[in-house]
Amino acid sequence: MTAAIELRNISKSFGETQTLRDVSLSIRPGEFISLVGPSGCGKSTLLRILAGLAPQSGGTVSIDGAGVDHLPPSGRDIAMVFQSYALYPHMTVGQNIATPLRMRQLSAAARLPLVGRLWPGQSVSRARIGQAVAQAARLVEIEAMLDRKPAALSGGQRQRVALARAIVRRPRVFLMDEPLSNLDARLRVTMRAEIAALHRRLGATFVYVTHDQVEAMTMSDRVAVMMDGEIVQCAAPTQLYDNPRDLRVARFIGTPEIATISSDELIAANQGFAPILPRDPAIAAFRPESVSLAPAPEHLQLPATLERVEQLGHEILVFLRLAGGARLTARAVAGQVPISPAGQRLDLWLPRRTPMLFDASGARMDKAPQHELAHAG
Amino acid sequence: MPADLSLHAPKAQPGRLGAVLPPRIAYGLAAPAVLLLVATVIAPILVMIALSFTDYRFGEAGLRWTGLGNYLQLLDDRTFKRALWNTFAYVAMVAPASVLLGLFLAVLIDALDRGQRFYRLVFFLPVTATLVAMAMVWKYLLHGTIGPFNLMLQSLGLPSLDVFGDRDLALAGLAAINVWSLAGFNMVLFSAGLTGVPQDLYDAAAMDGMDSRLDRFLNVTLPLLGPTTLFAVVTSTITAFKVFDTVAVVTRGGPRGSTDVLLYTTYLEGFSYFRMGSAAAMTVVFLAIMMVFAWIQARVLDRKVHY
Numbered sequence: 131m132t133a134a135i136e137l138r139n140i141s142k143s144f145g146e147t148q149t150l151r152d153v154s155l156s157i158r159p160g161e162f163i164s165l166v167g168p169s170g171c172g173k174s175t176l177l178r179i180l181a182g183l184a185p186q187s188g189g190t191v192s193i194d195g196a197g198v199d200h201l202p203p204s205g206r207d208i209a210m211v212f213q214s215y216a217l218y219p220h221m222t223v224g225q226n227i228a229t230p231l232r233m234r235q236l237s238a239a240a241r242l243p244l245v246g247r248l249w250p251g252q253s254v255s256r257a258r259i260g261q262a263v264a265q266a267a268r269l270v271e272i273e274a275m276l277d278r279k280p281a282a283l284s285g286g287q288r289q290r291v292a293l294a295r296a297i298v299r300r301p302r303v304f305l306m307d308e309p310l311s312n313l314d315a316r317l318r319v320t321m322r323a324e325i326a327a328l329h330r331r332l333g334a335t336f337v338y339v340t341h342d343q344v345e346a347m348t349m350s351d352r353v354a355v356m357m358d359g360e361i362v363q364c365a366a367p368t369q370l371y372d373n374p375r376d377l378r379v380a381r382f383i384g385t386p387e388i389a390t391i392s393s394d395e396l397i398a399a400n401q402g403f404a405p406i407l408p409r410d411p412a413i414a415a416f417r418p419e420s421v422s423l424a425p426a427p428e429h430l431q432l433p434a435t436l437e438r439v440e441q442l443g444h445e446i447l448v449f450l451r452l453a454g455g456a457r458l459t460a461r462a463v464a465g466q467v468p469i470s471p472a473g474q475r476l477d478l479w480l481p482r483r484t485p486m487l488f489d490a491s492g493a494r495m496d497k498a499p500q501h502e503l504a505h506a507g
Numbered sequence: 508m509p510a511d512l513s514l515h516a517p518k519a520q521p522g523r524l525g526a527v528l529p530p531r532i533a534y535g536l537a538a539p540a541v542l543l544l545v546a547t548v549i550a551p552i553l554v555m556i557a558l559s560f561t562d563y564r565f566g567e568a569g570l571r572w573t574g575l576g577n578y579l580q581l582l583d584d585r586t587f588k589r590a591l592w593n594t595f596a597y598v599a600m601v602a603p604a605s606v607l608l609g610l611f612l613a614v615l616i617d618a619l620d621r622g623q624r625f626y627r628l629v630f631f632l633p634v635t636a637t638l639v640a641m642a643m644v645w646k647y648l649l650h651g652t653i654g655p656f657n658l659m660l661q662s663l664g665l666p667s668l669d670v671f672g673d674r675d676l677a678l679a680g681l682a683a684i685n686v687w688s689l690a691g692f693n694m695v696l697f698s699a700g701l702t703g704v705p706q707d708l709y710d711a712a713a714m715d716g717m718d719s720r721l722d723r724f725l726n727v728t729l730p731l732l733g734p735t736t737l738f739a740v741v742t743s744t745i746t747a748f749k750v751f752d753t754v755a756v757v758t759r760g761g762p763r764g765s766t767d768v769l770l771y772t773t774y775l776e777g778f779s780y781f782r783m784g785s786a787a788a789m790t791v792v793f794l795a796i797m798m799v800f801a802w803i804q805a806r807v808l809d810r811k812v813h814y
Contacts, residue, residue, distance in 0.1 A: 182713075183710050204715070213707075220730035
């Protein structure tokens with residue numbers, strides 16, 4: 131019911147433009163892995179290659195150790211959920227869900243429109259398909275809608291139908307291409323939890339494409355961050371957040387965005403940073419929670435001015451600017467920081483220890499990046 | 508949503524700038540359009556219906572009321588009944604053939620990697636051509652002795668075929684001309700319909716195991732072209748019913764009445780035999796048939812969701 135996936139040196143070009151460059155990724159059986167990145171980074175293309183909907187220009191795809199490059203999508207034992215849901219508008223919900231089974235278990239003659247039902251010897255198959263459809267519908271709680279057409283359903287219900295159509299065949303691998311991006315924010319949170327629960331229940335391998343880092347972080351065992359046709363880092367969500375290997379990853383993961391300051395500016399603001407920063411110029415990066423607005427032990431004080439404050443209810447975000455022009459964001463509990471007008475002086479404190487450091491090309495330099503799980507197999 | 512909104516729409520609709528017009532001005536503004544509609548469409552139809560109850564002859568000063576006489580005569584008129592039958596037979600050939608050929612061409616061209624525009628243009632040309640002129644060309648092509656079609660048959664050692672001289676073939680020959688000129692139009696309709704089928708559905712179909720082109724065509728393309736097909740069938744049927752010019756140019760109803768169709772018979776009755784009264788009755792019958800199709804067409808176009 132579950133399978134490992136191995137992508138080896140996948141590349142894809144459309145004419146002159148290269149969408150994917152030499153992408154390799156090992157996905158473990160039963161893993162929930164997200165491909166996340168800004169639009170145009172090649173994540174959807176990679177998923178389509180994995181599905182067999184688009185041929186790769188180079189490299190191999192194997193599922194459970196067997197190469198599948200020669201197989202059509204239906205031969206790879208995978209199911210896919212599309213961003214647009216791609217439900218057949220002329221079929222009822224029940225017929226939509228039944229389609230993958232109908233195509234595989236009924237003979238060509240029995241599938242003919244109108245006259246197909248008259249073909250002999252299909253009642254057993256049809257009964258079996260009916261049971262499978264009912265079971266899949268129950269799993270996503272749409273049993274009551276089996277006779278309706280997709281046009282009569284809400285976005286969230288259509289999403290469930292698309293999920294049921296994917297589940298009904300019990301494939302080893304599920305591919306999801308931004309399945310939640312057409313839903314409103316509330317429903318997205320609910321469906322997020324439901325898809326994660328579905329993954330636990332089915333135990334199959336899930337490959338989930340999204341541009342939303344929150345979705346990727348909350349649902350996945352591992353997240354592969356893609357930029358410009360490459361996987362920059364593939365690691366567990368906490369690993370990505372705490373220990374990004376590349377400045378682009380550090381910036382992409384986490385809201386508000388990580389703050390970056392050149393080491394020179396940091397030392398100019400407080401000489402105390404000189405001993406803990408490298409002699410060569412570097413870019414230091416600070417997550418909002420490491421920026422403190424009150425004196426703390428083992429912290430270094432920096433003068434700053436207040437730019438603006440964002441109230442989020444349970445917490446507030448304080449946007450600050452250092453004398454040298456660098457911007458920092460602090461996260462604070464609401465009510466603990468007096469709200470002051472913009473432009474006012476407001477000092478901040480940063481921990482007296484080596485922060486995350488990146489070189490000019492964006493590569494991490496303060497410590498050797500941890501051995502990546504992506505290549506462990 | 509619009510349905511919900513219309514429930515609460517105010518009864519007196521204010522104008523674009525928010526002012527409510529007094530009825531006097533509103534009717535005044537609508538008057539020119541109403542007058543034009545009455546003068547050019549409604550009045551002629553009413554006059555024609557009135558004439559159908561008289562024995563009016565073209566050019567005569569007087570006329571006599573005959574009641575349903577003209578209609579009763581039509582019931583016994585062998586020429587009219589033959590024309591009616593021929594017209595239905597003609598429509599039964601042209602409508603399905605032109606729709607199927609249009610669908611076939613559209614699907615074929617849609618699958619091309621290059622040259623789509625060229626082929627669409629080529630197959631659309633007959634639609635833009637003058638049918639009368641093209642009918643003359645067809646008459647020459649299929650001519651019993653000098654036509655290239657027959658010369659080709661002869662060179663292959665086959666017996667020659669005088670399409671428009673043969674009672675059993677003439678109507679089918681005319682139908683072929685109309686199919687040729689209508690298929691391009693239907694092709695454009697279907698091409699537009701095909702662009703409305705989302706690519707995602709074909710991707711989903713590939714995942715769901717529709718591996719053969721035929722499976723995808725029967726399960727995705729054809730059902731989604733349903734509304735287009737219905738529209739193409741109705742418009743083709745109406746066009747085929749109105750056949751006149753090819754008959755007038757190529758066969759003049761012959762040989763021996765085998766290509767007499769409704770409009771041509773009506774035309775002869777009114778403008779060759781000058782019996783306007785009975786010609787008007789025939790036109791009313793024709794109009795009634797067209798009304799049925801127009802009603803179907805309006806129903807089809809009204810329905811926004813077709814699947």
